[in-house]
Amino acid sequence: MRDVEPNADGVRSYECLQCGTITTAEGNPGKCPACGGEIRNRRMPIE
Incomplete structure (x- = not known):
């Protein structure tokens, strides 16, 4: 998940x-x- 910022201050990608x-x-x-x-x-892996 290289395209997701690890320190996004509460803003998440869906x-x-x-x-x-x-x-x-x-x-x-x-x-x-x-x-x-x-x-x-x-950020949650798909199983």
């Missing part, structure tokens, strides 16, 4: 599992702003 849109926010936005799909915190 990625949509359906369309791949990347969003930055201080808290979990809940749904993708582009398609309404599920999102994940990019």
Whole structure:
């Protein structure tokens, strides 16, 4: 995960599992702003 800043002061990157849109926010936005799909915190590995 080289494209994620390790010291982002509360701002985190979230990625949509359906369309791949990347969003930055201080808290979990809940749904993708582009398609309404599920999102994940990019710092959490996908198993």
